[in-house]
Amino acid sequence: MLKETKHTDLFCEYYEKWITVYKKGAVRKVTMNKYLMTHQWLVKLIPDLRLSECTRIMYQQLLNDYAECHERQTTMDFHHQLKGAILDAMDEGLIERDPTRKAIIKGKTPAFKKIKYLNQFELHNLLASLTLQSEVNWDYFILLVAKTGMRFSEALALTPNDFDFAHQTLSVNKTWNYKDAGGFQPTKNKSSSRKIQIDWQTVTQFSALVKNLPPDEPFFIKTKVYNSTVNDILSRRCEEAKIPIISIHGLRHTHASLLLFAGVSIASVARRLGHASMTTTQKTYLHIIQELENKDVDLVMRSLSGLC
Template sequence: MERDFNREELFWQYYEKWIEVYKKGAVRDITLNKYMMTLTWLKKLAPDLVVSDLNRVGYQTIINGYAEYHERQTTMDFHHQVKGAILDALDEGLIERDPTRKVIIKGKVPSQKKIKFLNQFQLHSLLADLDLNSKQEIGWDWMILLVAKTGIRFSEALGITPKDFDFSRQTLSINKTWDYKNGTGFMPTKNKSSIRKIELDWRTVAQFSELTKGLPEDEPIFVHGNVYNSTINAVLERHCIKVGCPVISIHGLRHTHASLLLFEGVSIASVARRLGHASMTTTQRTYLHIIQELENKDVDLVMRSLSNLC
């Protein structure tokens, strides 16, 4: 592909080259796919727009067109992906002014969100329904337990090998993932912050020390042939329905783990480290609703304390 940028080419063509030059090989495949989806929408919304003609009105029209079909947060993500390319075009002198300045982000009315996490009672009911037989192959129920106890990601759980456990120190090392989508084996973690040691409770240590006895040290304990995210979600769904709790995904167990820690008063910094978030900002944004509830409880506690003062 010709990589020279010029101001007289179509904007979507410029964006396609921009992805090739700046993003391909620099971001994870899942992120690259999002950029490619953005490219598809640019072709649809502005098929004839030339780079040099891009102005605030034109850019706002693109954003408005995208917002007709997407919620505001999704539109915001689209805006950030396109804006990155536009700012580079501005630096290169292909356009004279920043057309993204003062853009108004709109979007469809958010649909009713599915419940993403369980409360403590629901989680207890779910875990009590698991078939945790240590004498059989380590199956999906064991992964459900471990994700609920640690908050690790699905791909991180798949990458766990016996040597990742340090039973004497009661920790689990997360230092790799498993590429279940393409079947290429072990892969790096999502980011450097995802490399971490997670403390385990004594019961989990006892269970997995027994489970992993005699297993190959460097082979994943949960991978037995082809692996699909939909498979464990189906197993989890059956358990949820059986015990009468909301149906959540395996990623929902990660949210459940974090939510319970926050409600128990664990600091945001500690939760962020345990989840492998790159910054506390990610944790705060993801669990804003819970943090707000806790702040309301704090206000009530402060008022009760002050009312008792003479």
């Protein structure tokens, strides 16, 4: 398909062919959708630009136009998705010089988004309000996410075989494709495959709950599941407990926040959450880390004053 391409062809058409040849079937659907979205932006911003006209100044103008309505990180992702195709076009002799060289990434200033999470007292009230019956229900799902910090899709994919009750661990090695037709799919990244230590109370509750269930089938999945449905249930539980309303993802934030406030290291929290690096954890929970640093300063000052 790409062999038929000429340097006079439209850049957006070349990019569409490129993602079909190199990315279709090689990346996850969510990633493929990002490449397709990038193509749509090319059609919108540079519909008539030909490969031979792709110079540094034209490329920089493209990035600038895109950055007008996107944050810097999103513009960076846009740049990276285009660069792979452009370098391949250079290898084929369709573009003479690398137009991405020394590209300057701009973007809108991101709005400060303070993550929503519960404090320990509020979480205690939430868990106390749950109705944990003898059969699987969404209250058990809420409990497990609160106790483990798993992502929504990770918790949906759990099967009885994922529990190692003897060693008090839970294996996270897959996700559930709830956005489409269902079925297992890989974890978000390599670091997302992990074992999570669980407390004895959770062991007791879930060992009885999954005892007679099919070992390799996800026990939370009965029919098509929507994130909004589970969030609605959690909202009602929050209202019943008279605490702030948060989402399932907010429970993940709650789990991480409580661990950080308890003094657990950033490295351990990152591993437990399945983050690709500690940098992700630090960026996500920056305001909490800053609060802890302020407490550390007070502790240091009190310790030093006691030396007199």
